[in-house]
Amino acid sequence: MATAKYPQIWRLLHWVIAIMVLAMLPVGFWMADRGEAGLWNALTGTLYASHKTVGFLVLWLMVVRLVFRLTITPPSYPPQMPALIRRLAHSTHHLMYVLLFAIALLGWAGVTAFPALSIVGGWSLPGMPFIPESRSLSKLLFTIHGWLAIVLSILVVVHIAGALKHRFIDKDGVFDRMSLKK
Numbered sequence: 691m692a693t694a695k696y697p698q699i700w701r702l703l704h705w706v707i708a709i710m711v712l713a714m715l716p717v718g719f720w721m722a723d724r725g726e727a728g729l730w731n732a733l734t735g736t737l738y739a740s741h742k743t744v745g746f747l748v749l750w751l752m753v754v755r756l757v758f759r760l761t762i763t764p765p766s767y768p769p770q771m772p773a774l775i776r777r778l779a780h781s782t783h784h785l786m787y788v789l790l791f792a793i794a795l796l797g798w799a800g801v802t803a804f805p806a807l808s809i810v811g812g813w814s815l816p817g818m819p820f821i822p823e824s825r826s827l828s829k830l831l832f833t834i835h836g837w838l839a840i841v842l843s844i845l846v847v848v849h850i851a852g853a854l855k856h857r858f859i860d861k862d863g864v865f866d867r868m869s870l871k872k
Contacts, residue, residue: 694765695867700758704868707751710744711790715843717741722836736810742801743809749794756787768862782849789842793835800831 695701721737724730767776795818801807802818804825809815821827857865 695869696764697758697762700755700762701868701870703751703755703758705870707748707755707790710748710751711842711846714741714744714748715839715846718836718839722832738806739808739810742797742806742815743813745794745797746809746815748790749798752787752790752794756791759787765867767864771862771864779852782845782852786842786845786849789838789845793838793842796831796835796838800828800835803828803831 696704717737718741721734721741724734724737767779798815799818799821801815802821803823805817805823807814807817853865853868856862
C-alpha cells in the first residue's frame with residue numbers, strides 16, 4: 691500500500707527526538723533517585739549534565755518541529771481509519787508536543803532557580819529569563835517536571851503501541867508515514 695509520507699526532515703527530527711527522549715526518561719529517573727539518595731559523585735554529575743544538555747537540545751528541536759507542524763500539512767490518515775481513532779491520534783500527538791515543551795521548559799526553569807546550569811563539556815546553559823534563584827521554587831519546578839515526565843512515559847508507551855498496531859495488525863500505512871525508508 692503506497693502511503694503519503696511526512697517530509698524527510700520531519701521524519702528525521704521525529705526519530706532523533708524520539709531517541710533522545712527514550713534515553714532521557716530512564717536517565718532522568720536514575721539521576722533523580724541517585725540525587726535523592728545523596729549519591730553525589732562523578733556518575734551522578736555526568737547523568738545530570740547529560741540530561742540537561744539533551745533536554746535543552748530537545749527543546750530547540752521541538753521548536754523546529756513546531757514550525758514544521760504549523761507550516762506543513764501532514765499526510766492524511768487512511769479514509770478507512772475510524773474517526774474516534776483519528777481523534778485519539780491527534781489528541782495524543784498534541785499532548786506529546788505540549789508535554790515535551792512543558793517538561794523541557796520546567797527543567798530549564800528548575801536549573802535556573804537552583805542554580806545548576808552547567809552541562810557537558812564545561813559549558814553552561816543560559817539562565818531562563820525572569821526566573822529568580824530560589825531553592826524552594828526549583829524543588830516545585832522539578833517536582834512538576836518529574837510528574838509530567840511520568841505522564842509522558844505513559845503516553846510514549848501508548849504511542850509506540852499504536853504505531854506497532856498500525857504496522858503489524860492494521861497494516862494501513864500509518865506507520866510508514868514516519869518511516870525513514872524512502
